[in-house]
Amino acid sequence: MSAFSIVVAADQASGIGLKGGLPWRLRKDMAFFANVTSTVPATTTSTTHSSSDIQRVNACIMGRRTWESIPAKFRPLVNRFNVIVSRDPHYLDDKPEKNNPMVALATSFQSALELAETYQRPRQATETTSPSGSAILIERVFLIGGGQLYTEGIESAACQHIFLTRIHTTVECDAFFPAIQESDYTVLPSKDAHSFLQNYVQDSIEEGTIVEGAYHYEYTVYNRI
Numbered sequence: 001m002s003a004f005s006i007v008v009a010a011d012q013a014s015g016i017g018l019k020g021g022l023p024w025r026l027r028k029d030m031a032f033f034a035n036v037t038s039t040v041p042a043t044t045t046s047t048t049h050s051s052s053d054i055q056r057v058n059a060c061i062m063g064r065r066t067w068e069s070i071p072a073k074f075r076p077l078v079n080r081f082n083v084i085v086s087r088d089p090h091y092l093d094d095k096p097e098k099n100n101p102m103v104a105l106a107t108s109f110q111s112a113l114e115l116a117e118t119y120q121r122p123r124q125a126t127e128t129t130s131p132s133g134s135a136i137l138i139e140r141v142f143l144i145g146g147g148q149l150y151t152e153g154i155e156s157a158a159c160q161h162i163f164l165t166r167i168h169t170t171v172e173c174d175a176f177f178p179a180i181q182e183s184d185y186t187v188l189p190s191k192d193a194h195s196f197l198q199n200y201v202q203d204s205i206e207e208g209t210i211v212e213g214a215y216h217y218e219y220t221v222y223n224r225i
């Protein structure tokens, strides 16, 4: 089963969503999300298979409601392999993304991880093609929401990191992030989290409290113990 990381933005009460959408609009956090989920590691054990024909991408696993919360013009998430989790095996049948090779459907979270793993195997890299016609090799795997999927994913021993944007306020929400058990995860001190993130994305990341409009927030990192 693929190791994976959770990416989430939550308020002080662990609220993450309202009426099928995000309760806030945080431009910098959206860019941070895109950076974390799109960046493929510079060096990897897969480099022996890095022919120019192979497109190395990360996978984003998400619940069906989260998929539907993404505006149509922004989905599938570009340069990422999108895995939608729904109990309906025919969910994509009448959708425009049905034949998009960067979109897949899984009927359980477990099978979403297994699907991602098959694309991580080098021999599979030549067995699927991206829209540009090149083969796909999945590098990192992310669980990007929503509340239902996070609740299942956080329990998994395969969850290595939680990248949690903590918003220092409480707003009305109807979807929530589950409690992070201290016995399972340890939060990095803020300096260490910042170094970890910069190394993870090989890019500079804003440090400390970020202010956007009325919102104050910071990027935090939890690692599985």
Ligand SMILES: NC(=O)c1ccc[n+]([C@@H]2O[C@H](COP(=O)([O-])OP(=O)(O)OC[C@H]3O[C@@H](n4cnc5c(N)ncnc54)[C@H](OP(=O)(O)O)[C@@H]3O)[C@@H](O)[C@H]2O)c1
Pocket (backbone or CB within 6 Å): 007, 008, 009, 010, 015, 016, 017, 018, 019, 020, 021, 022, 062, 063, 064, 065, 066, 067, 069, 085, 086, 087, 088, 091, 106, 107, 108, 109, 144, 145, 146, 147, 148, 149, 150, 152, 175
């Ligand atoms: N703040 C953040 O970082 C963040 C991130 C992502 C999402 N969100 C927000 O979170 C909210 C959506 O979260 P949500 O909890 O309502 O929904 P969700 O987790 O995105 O999706 C729930 C759907 O996933 C499928 N599903 C869930 N568990 C499953 C399982 N074990 N096996 C198979 N399918 C399963 C079901 O689809 P079917 O009904 O089709 O079977 C279910 O209705 C939205 O408001 C969104 O904006 C926030």
